Structure formats: structure tokens, C-alpha cells
Amino acid sequence: MLKFKSLTAKLIFMGIIMLSFIAIYITATFIFTNQISDNSLRINLAGSLRSRSFEMTWIINRIIKTADPGLKESLTAELGNEINMYERIAANIKNGNSELGIRALKNKDEIMMFDGFLDEWNNTLKPLLLEIAKLHGKRTGALLDKYNVGIQNYAYGINRFVGLLEAEHKAKVEDFNAFRFYTFGLFFITTVFIIFYARYDVINPTNSLKNGVKEIADGNFDVRVDIRSEDEIGKLSAAFNKMVEAINERDREKNILFEKVSASQKMWQDTFDGITDLISIHDSEFNIIKANRAFAEYFGLHPREMINKKCYEIFHGTAFPIEGCPNITTLKEKRPATLEVMDAEKKKIFQISTFPFYFHEAKFQGSIHIARDITEEKEKEMRFIMSDRLAALGQMASGIAHEINNPLASIAGCAEGLLSRVKTNRFDPVLFENYLEIIGEEILRCKKITTDMLSFVREKTYEKKEININESLDKTLEIIGFQGRLKGINVIKNYAKAMPVVHASEGEIRQAFIAIITNALDAMQDNGTVTLETGIEDNMLFVKISDTGAGIQSEYIDRIFAPFFTTKAEKGGTGLGLSIARKIITDNKGSISVISGIGKGTTFKIALPI
Incomplete structure (x- = not known):
């Protein structure tokens, strides 16, 4: 099987074969047709020579028999025309005539035969006709007999010539018929070959591609097509197979990806639900x-x-x-x-x-x-807060006992004086009134101390209300004062006037202040200056608590708010105070920061939303 690297070359090849057969057939048919037509014309012309020779014999007989001079002259002219026509036909047969579509004689036998009876005509029959036409009466009898014998022989020669032409014509027709038969046979074989070749090398691969595409459309990606050539169809088949491989590879990757996505989705769902x-x-x-x-x-x-x-x-x-x-x-x-x-x-x-x-x-x-x-966290946080409160309360105990003992001593003294006067029956209304007022004031003082302590250790509630920060700071100082820790402390209050209220838990805010101020007192060892400053900055209310203590070491700055971090463990520090203070402030949507330097003291800044 012929191999081509281009479909165009295949089509050109098949086209050349078909066109070659058509061209050969047309050319041969043209040649055969011209030859057959030429022979047919020549046979007709040769037959015309024979009929004209007999026509001239009939005219010469009438010329001899007529006595009418006018008719004789007319017949003589007609004879001349027939002679001229006869000679033109003879010349056309031998030399050909392009206008009539007849070629000159080429067959030697035909030329020799035609020249023979043409010489007979020119040398014998024509002179006899002309001489007979000029004579009258009996003098023409011998000539006419001679002419009749000659014309019979001449007609026989023409018949032989015509026979030879007809034999050649028949051979040409038979050759043409044989050519057409073999040509059609070869054309049929060639057509079958081209159809088979086209079916094998063009149609079948195309149908294979079409079926492959249908298989792909039906979801069968295992289909492959045979590659039978290196032309465009072969390249297309190779590309088709490559495409199917790519689709299969993509499907394999897609299946792997799908499995990964499914596993990932399940993992995500399990994680989500876990x-x-x-x-x-x-x-x-x-x-x-x-x-x-x-x-x-x-x-x-x-x-x-x-x-x-x-x-x-x-x-x-x-x-x-x-x-x-x-x-x-x-x-x-x-x-x-x-x-x-x-x-x-x-x-x-x-x-x-x-x-x-x-x-x-x-x-x-x-x-x-x-x-x-966060229920458990809140409960744990509450326990830490209460633990810190109780620890702070323990630290306050001695100071509170001293603060309560003073009014109790006054009450006891007044009561003892009143009792002594009652026993001695010494009644002084003014003195009694003074003593009773002192007792009442001291009782109120004790009540205030115990009330403030109870409010400090009472369990946390989530109730928030509007509070005045300046007042809350004053109450905090008052509570700390019960411990007697402010005796060596210079407290400076730089409160802003007309401060707006904040929405927060007062108990929590006060606890945060206590933790920070107590930390400041520890840093100063109860001897120094505490400065309290309030104001408004960036639409936030701020509180600054500064001390003149030793300051915080730089490596501790980032750790002071961490739970249980303390540098006072030997003094009973829990490390919860500042941690809880920051938690309280952030729970109230605020922030707390610290600035400190060794030997320069420390400043805590609290910011709360207004």
C-alpha cells in the first residue's frame, strides 16, 4: 500500500490517476473518432466518384443521341461541371481537405491503388469523354464502346479502393471498440483500487475517529484508534489518542483530588463536630x-x-x-x-x-x-478574685482591728463615764448628750468600716451601673486607709472636674484600683508619693496611678500581668492582683498599660469607654 505523509498528497495522487485516465480516454477517443470520421468521408467521396462516373456516362449518351443543338450545348456544359466536380473530389480524397475534415491519404497501398485508377481517368477516360462530346453520328460508336469498357474497369477499381477503405474503417472501429472496452475495464479497476485505497486509508480512519468520538461522548475513555498513516488523519488519530490519554490522566488526577477533597471534607466535618x-x-x-x-x-x-x-x-x-x-x-x-x-x-x-x-x-x-x-473559667476566676480579696482582707485585718479598736475605746470610755455618773446619781444632760453623740459617731464609724469590708468581699455580680470614677478612687483610698498604710504616704489627687460616668461594675473597678495602689505601696515600702490623675483622652476616660518606688525591671514588664507572677513570694504575694486587675478592666471593654523605669517609679494607665 502506498504511503503518503499528507492527505493532500493522497487526494492529488488519486486525482492525477483519475484525470490521467480521463485525458487518455478523451485523447484516444478524439484520435479514433477523427480517423473513423476521415475514413467515412473518404468512403463517401470514393462512392461519389463512382456515381459521378456513371452520371457522366449517362450525359455523354444523351449528347450523342440528341439532335437539338441547344440541348447538346447544355448537356456539354453539364458534363464539364461533372468532370470538374469529379476531379475536385478525387483531389480531396488524395490530398485531403481541412474544410471537409478529411486528411490526405497516408496508406501506401491506398495511394498506389488510387493513383492507378486516377491515371486511368486522366489518361484514358477523360480524353475519351471529351472527344466523344465533340463528334457526331457513327463516328462516336467505337469510342463510346471503348469508354464503356474503361468505365467498367474504372468502377471495379473504385470498388476495390472503397473496399480497402471500408476494411480500414472497420479495423479502426474495432480498434476503437477494443480501446473503449479495455479503457473502461482499466478505469473500473483503477476506480475500485482508488475506492479501496480511499476506504482503507481515508474513510476507515475517519470512521474510526468518528466512532472514537462517539465512544468518548458515551463515557468510554478506554477507546483508542489505529494509526494507519503519517498524514493529517494519522496525526489527528495520534492527537485523538493523546487527548484520550490526557482525559484519562485528568480523570485519574480528578479522582485522586476528589478522594483527597472527600477525605479533607470528612476530616473538616469531623474536626468541626469534634x-x-x-x-x-x-x-x-x-x-x-x-x-x-x-x-x-x-x-x-x-x-x-x-x-x-x-x-x-x-x-x-x-x-x-x-x-x-x-x-x-x-x-x-x-x-x-x-x-x-x-x-x-x-x-x-x-x-x-x-x-x-x-x-x-x-x-x-x-x-x-x-x-x-466559660462558666468554669468564670467560676475559677471568681475563686481567684475572692482568694485575692481574702488575701487582701487578711493584710487589712491588723489595720482594720486598729481602726475599729479606736472607736470602740472611745465608746467604752464614754459608756464607762456615763455608767459612773449614773451610779453616783450625777446627771448632766449636756454631758450625757455629748457622750451619746460621741458613741453614735463611733458606732457609725465602725458600721462604715464593716460595710466597706463586706462590699469588698461580697460575691461578684454581673450587674453594671453608672459610676463616678473620682468617687470610686476616693472610696478605694478610704478602704486602704483602714489598713493604716497611708500614714507615710503623700497622696496627690489630680482629678478632672465634671467627669462623665462610666458603665461598669463598681465592685470590680474598685478591686482593680486596690490591686494597683497596694502594689504601688509595696513598691514604696509604705513611704513615698502616690499620684492619682483622671481625665479624658481620645473619647476614653483614663486613670493614671503613679508611685515613686524603685520601678520595675525591664525583663519583668511583659510578665507582671501573668497569673501567679510575683517578686514578693517571700512576703506572701500571690501574683494574682495585677492579673485580675487587667481581666476586670478588659471585661469592662477597657485597657491597662504600664510605664516604669528603675529609680523613676511606675505609672499604670487605665482607659475605660465613656
């Missing part, structure tokens, strides 16, 4: 679109039952979001937000944190809602 915090994902309309198992189990539902329910209906049992809902902040401002919420029914405290949720080309979708149960 988190004990209550996690849910919300759209921009507060609808829950996904929730983990912990969230669903807390509310006694299946995760699917949470879908498309409003988060506030599930979590708070309300028809609207609660006041201060962090989800509102996240949806409006697209930033994280946090809020502590108490579940009054189950007595649980949750820290609610919400985060913006982005998906699909960073388009904002909603929020991620995380509710962490």
Missing part, C-alpha cells in the same frame, strides 16, 4: 446555614434541623437579635466582635465571638458564630 465549642455559620439574614454537633446537641436538635433557622430564635428564644449582639457588628462592619452572654435557663455563661465569613472570590457571605462555655 470541637466542643458551639459553632455555627450564619448568612447575612441571621439564618443558620451550618452548625456543628456540639451546637445542635446543646439545644437538643439534629444539625440538619438547625438549617435556615434564625440564630437568635435558637440561642436566645427571641424574635429579634438581643441588644449588643456581636453578629450585628460583624455583619455591618465586617469585623470580629465579642460578647459574654448568660443562659439563664441552664445557668451557663458563654463568650460569643463572631467573625466575617468570606467565600467565592472573597465575597462577603455572613458570619462564623462561636459560643464558648
